Each structure stands twice: as structure tokens, then as C-alpha cells.
Amino acid sequence: MPQLSSGGGDDLGANDEMIAFKDEGEQEEKIPENAFTERDLADLKSSLVNESEINQSPSAAAVRRGQQGEQRGYAEKHREHLDGVSKQQDGGMYKAAGYPTYPFLMLPDAYLPNSSVSPSSNKVSVVQQSHGMHPLTSLLPYSNEHFSPSPPHLPLDIDMSQKTGVHRHQSQDLSGYYSLSSGGVGQIAPSMSWQSQSVYPGLSPCGFRQTYSSNLPGASSYSRFPHSLMLGPSGMHPTGIPHPAIVPPTGKQEHEQYDRGMYVKPQVEAKREKEPKKPVIKKPLNAFMLYMKEMRAKVIAECTLKESAAINQILGRRWHALSREEQAKYYELARKERQLHMQLYPTWSARDNYEAGLSGVAGEKSKADWGKKKRRKREKQQDSSADNSL
DNA sequence: TCTCCTTTGAAGGTG
DNA sequence: CACCTTCAAAGGAGA
Incomplete structure (x- = not known):
């Protein structure tokens, strides 16, 4: 301005x-x-x-x-x-x-x-x-x-x-x-x-x-x-x-950001139960x-x-x-x-949380979710711009 | 249960 | 360098 x-x-x-x-x-x-x-x-x-x-x-x-x-x-x-x-x-x-x-x-x-x-x-x-x-x-x-x-x-x-x-x-x-x-x-x-x-x-x-x-x-x-x-x-x-x-290992945040990557092989899962969950900063x-x-x-x-x-x-x-x-x-x-x-x-780095869901245990699922979300937003923006152009 | 909505600002990435 | 995208918080709404 x-x-x-x-x-x-x-x-x-x-x-x-x-x-x-x-x-x-x-x-x-x-x-x-x-x-x-x-x-x-x-x-x-x-x-x-x-x-x-x-x-x-x-x-x-x-x-x-x-x-x-x-x-x-x-x-x-x-x-x-x-x-x-x-x-x-x-x-x-x-x-x-x-x-x-x-x-x-x-x-x-x-x-x-x-x-x-x-x-x-x-x-x-x-x-x-x-x-x-x-x-x-x-x-x-x-x-x-x-x-x-x-x-x-x-x-x-x-x-x-x-x-x-x-x-x-x-x-x-x-x-x-x-x-x-x-x-x-x-x-x-x-x-x-x-x-x-x-x-x-x-x-x-x-x-x-x-x-x-x-x-x-x-x-x-x-x-x-x-x-x-x-x-x-x-x-x-x-x-x-x-x-x-620090997002605690329990709770919504973790649910969204950490557990997003929860899908892993059972062995890994078992291993992760032992490990403390990595908090998201x-x-x-x-x-x-x-x-x-x-x-x-x-x-x-x-x-x-x-x-x-x-x-x-x-x-x-x-x-x-x-x-x-x-x-x-x-x-x-x-x-x-x-x-x-x-x-x-x-x-x-802020980027750590860009992929928070797929960091750490980073399952394919979370990766896909992240990509999906990204895509969705992009599409949304394109839609709105298209609307504006009309 | 999960995602969207809605805001501003910071930061990372890209061309 | 300009622009774009994502994520921070929050909680109701809707899919």
C-alpha cells in the first residue's frame, strides 16, 4: 500500500x-x-x-x-x-x-x-x-x-x-x-x-x-x-x-502431524512403540x-x-x-x-514441518496425503483465479 | 475422523 | 528478485 x-x-x-x-x-x-x-x-x-x-x-x-x-x-x-x-x-x-x-x-x-x-x-x-x-x-x-x-x-x-x-x-x-x-x-x-x-x-x-x-x-x-x-x-x-x-506424542497435533505417518510395516511399528515418539517442533x-x-x-x-x-x-x-x-x-x-x-x-527449519507428516516414520501414506493436500490447495487457487477471470 | 475455513506473517522453494 | 506455497492457532462445520 x-x-x-x-x-x-x-x-x-x-x-x-x-x-x-x-x-x-x-x-x-x-x-x-x-x-x-x-x-x-x-x-x-x-x-x-x-x-x-x-x-x-x-x-x-x-x-x-x-x-x-x-x-x-x-x-x-x-x-x-x-x-x-x-x-x-x-x-x-x-x-x-x-x-x-x-x-x-x-x-x-x-x-x-x-x-x-x-x-x-x-x-x-x-x-x-x-x-x-x-x-x-x-x-x-x-x-x-x-x-x-x-x-x-x-x-x-x-x-x-x-x-x-x-x-x-x-x-x-x-x-x-x-x-x-x-x-x-x-x-x-x-x-x-x-x-x-x-x-x-x-x-x-x-x-x-x-x-x-x-x-x-x-x-x-x-x-x-x-x-x-x-x-x-x-x-x-x-x-x-x-x-x-513441541507437539506432544499424544493429542490432536500429533495426530495430525505425526500420526499422519503412522502407516508403516508392523515391524517398524513395533519398533516405534519402543521409541519415544518424535515430537514435532x-x-x-x-x-x-x-x-x-x-x-x-x-x-x-x-x-x-x-x-x-x-x-x-x-x-x-x-x-x-x-x-x-x-x-x-x-x-x-x-x-x-x-x-x-x-x-x-x-x-x-520451517521446511521440517512442511513434511511433518512424512518425516520421521514417513510412510508412503503420509507422503501421499501431503501431496494430496498440496495439490488440493493448488487446485483451489487455480479455481479461484479461473473464477476471477470470468 | 478428517479436512476446511479464515486471518497475517515468516520462511522455504522456484523460475 | 518476485512470486508462490506451506505452516503456525483455533474450533465449529461439513463431508
Whole structure:
């Protein structure tokens, strides 16, 4: 869109994120009091990317591993960077300049997958900060849904990457920076409260012309995010949790992504029963996904919708309606996510999950399924383009 | 039971 | 380099 094009080539590969989302002619809202220009955000994003690129060597895992030590200083570096950001953010989440390090930065074992070595190896040590917790912490997708009585400190040099065998240097001193969110990223704070009422005048907060009660019992209280992230007593170091980036051997994800490749010869099958199932390392969430994760419940509460497709549409619109500062927070958070992910899985590639169903035990079936899916999508796109041409 | 839907962004692949 | 494809989350709907 024109706004960004004037920005001069600074992009995150997400040039369209500031496209004014005009749907149903609903938003002329340009956040007038906003001191930022489109360019500002673009610059900010650009700087974020640049920093990422500086921190990550373009080349290989070996190089990345070498950076792990150096990234210890990342917190400081990041703070420097954030200084620039937070100066421009009023009342934003970064206002908590007092945080010595990024709260969830580099929690070493956060991503540890299941391992045959230790059944609890995918647990993460977490320190709950009951006071003054960085609000952004709540955005962490690495939530806690499943606690385990496993000891807080786990062997960190487990060969977590079964395929890589990389020995990682793990910095335990960072292990306290993850905090938990119950059911997702939950609590961003009042500063992130809805703009939608003003953003979509004449429309429901859902952005739909639908009738519903805005006095939903849960809605107002939800906006204060009463539930918590603060699990456990203050300052306590609870037990580890599995990392959401790791798909456990049971459950839907695994069902879809792992068991997709379950068809194998009986012998192999028997063998696999012995072996721990190889967890699928999920992609780190991008900014929008983080946003969705946080806001989904709220939209559900406000709109009494449950269908994800509809909710996501609303969230997409709200995303575009967000101020640059607010979006920037999520971009920053997503960047952290990627960095953390990269640190923990230096050799992981997004492509690993392209073929998640056919990796590991990779049966012919899963391979076929994957191809089928791919084909289906392609056909669909061709269909739609054909329709457009008519 | 499985896949689709729907969104944005990141990353990999291809020409 | 531009473009295309896939995958992240989520849960209801429909095949």
C-alpha cells in the first residue's frame, strides 16, 4: 500500500500489514492522534529485522550455535533497541523499562522436546513473577497447560534435537524468564484494550453488523484479564511445563502431524512403540498469531462466536486497526519468539514441518496425503483465479 | 475422523 | 528478485 511504499524499501516481508483495512467501508479511522507515521512503524520493523539479522548468522547452525553465547548479551542489546522503541510508546507494554532482561528471553529448556532420556525433558522451568511481571510475558505462547511434577532444573544438554545431536550451551540463569499464561497469551493489559468500539463505529465490536449483547457477563471483566498468568505463589519456581512448540506424542497435533505417518510395516511399528515418539517442533508464532492467541478469547466473549474462521476474520480486521505501537509490540514479541526458537533449535527449519507428516516414520501414506493436500490447495487457487477471470 | 475455513506473517522453494 | 506455497492457532462445520 502507498503508505509503506513511501517508506523506502524497509520491509519485514510484511509490507501490507499497515494496509488500511477497508471492509464494509467501516474504517476511516486513522488514529488521528497518533504521532507515528506509517513510515515510523516501517522503520521500526525494519530495525527489528535488522537486529535479528545481525544476531543471526545467515549461514548455518554451526554459526548459530556459536552465537548462543553471544546472545546472552542480547537482553542488553535488546534493551538498547527497545529504548528507541519504548521512547515512542506511551503507556505501552514496554513501559516497564525496569525489566532487566526480556522476560521470556532464551528460556533454555522451554523448547526441549520429549526425550527418551528423560520423560520430563520437555518441561520448562518457570519462575513466576507475581509482581511487576512484564506484560509482554503474557504473550508467550509457551504456556503451561500441563504441569508436571518434574524437577525444575532438567538436564540441559539432552540431545534434544534427535536429528541434529547438537550440543547446546544452555544458560540456566535465564530459565526464570518464562512465565505462564493460562490458555495462551492472555493478559496484555489495559493498554491493549479494545479500540474496536471506536474503530468500527456503527458496528458491533465484532465488526459484524450483528445484534448481540455487549453486556456479556464475561466481557468487561475479561478485558481486565483477571485470570492469570500468575500461577503459583509469588517468586516460586514451579515445575516445568511442556513447551507448546513441541507437539506432544499424544493429542490432536500429533495426530495430525505425526500420526499422519503412522502407516508403516508392523515391524517398524513395533519398533516405534519402543521409541519415544518424535515430537514435532512447531513454527514460532508470528506477530499476528500472537495477537490472535491473546485476543481470541476476548473476541469470543464479545461476539459470542465460536467459529474460528469468523473470529479470525474479526481479528484480522482488528489487527489492521491496531495502532502502530501496538502492532510493533507484537512484531517485537514475534521476533523474540523466532530468536528463542532459533537458539533452541538451531537446525530446525520451517521446511521440517512442511513434511511433518512424512518425516520421521514417513510412510508412503503420509507422503501421499501431503501431496494430496498440496495439490488440493493448488487446485483451489487455480479455481479461484479461473473464477476471477470470468 | 478428517479436512476446511479464515486471518497475517515468516520462511522455504522456484523460475 | 518476485512470486508462490506451506505452516503456525483455533474450533465449529461439513463431508
